[in-house]
Amino acid sequence: MVTELVPAAAFPLQSGLVPRGTRTFVFESIFEVFLLLGTLVGVVVVGYMLYNAYKYRSGSGNGHIDDEDRLVLGELPSGSGGGRKLFTSFFMSMIIVVSLVSWTYLTLLYVEEGPSDAESLDVEVEGYQFGWRFTYPNGHTTDGVLRVPADRPVQLTITTADVFHNFGITELRVKSDAIPGQETETWFTADEPGTYTAQCYELCGAGHSYMSAEVIVMPPDEYEAWYANTTADNATASESSADESVAAKSSLRPAVVP
Numbered sequence: 001m002v003t004e005l006v007p008a009a010a011f012p013l014q015s016g017l018v019p020r021g022t023r024t025f026v027f028e029s030i031f032e033v034f035l036l037l038g039t040l041v042g043v044v045v046v047g048y049m050l051y052n053a054y055k056y057r058s059g060s061g062n063g064h065i066d067d068e069d070r071l072v073l074g075e076l077p078s079g080s081g082g083g084r085k086l087f088t089s090f091f092m093s094m095i096i097v098v099s100l101v102s103w104t105y106l107t108l109l110y111v112e113e114g115p116s117d118a119e120s121l122d123v124e125v126e127g128y129q130f131g132w133r134f135t136y137p138n139g140h141t142t143d144g145v146l147r148v149p150a151d152r153p154v155q156l157t158i159t160t161a162d163v164f165h166n167f168g169i170t171e172l173r174v175k176s177d178a179i180p181g182q183e184t185e186t187w188f189t190a191d192e193p194g195t196y197t198a199q200c201y202e203l204c205g206a207g208h209s210y211m212s213a214e215v216i217v218m219p220p221d222e223y224e225a226w227y228a229n230t231t232a233d234n235a236t237a238s239e240s241s242a243d244e245s246v247a248a249k250s251s252l253r254p255a256v257v258p
């Protein structure tokens, strides 16, 4: 019995208590837990306060407390039961706060380190004024379009060719600095195929608002088929035309930016 119970309790990382999966799922779990506990604590505190405000209300004839039990100005409440209420509330708060802090810490530790998955796809991201360049493990490079397979962790190594940028895909809860001369690491897993938008989140010049890239999440087999046709030199024909339209947009649009 005991030996069966110990592993789950001793290793919260494996017990399922700490959420694992996509960043979206992890951050949603944090939000839900905080919302739930915050609401619970708020309802208990405000409820107890209102209860006492009503119980000790002024006015004659309420019949709840005798006048001799009432505190006089300057008198400290002695409490009852040897401070039982004080200790109960103190320990309850302590348990809630300590569990919340450790749970959040373990959760964010996972977000920070990423899934230790040897099967992750490594992509290098380079920001420049004004766009994003992606380089795949085979050396294939694309501009403005990042294609990734669904359900597979994507490990990003981010840097910049010129000034500070910040690479972010809000829907996938990814955001990381692009610092000149440095590399920053982040990761994401997209469980739904579809098209997402990556944007720059660091004001970097006149074209900053238009510094976006398409993130195309493909079913794994479609991705593999696409990736098998890529080469180290550059984008495929269809990708090039997409790049041109992106380049055309970004060369046109900054001109109208005030």
Ligand SMILES: [Cu+2]
Binding pocket: 127, 164, 165, 166, 200, 201, 202, 203, 204, 205, 208, 211
């Ligand atoms: Cu930028």
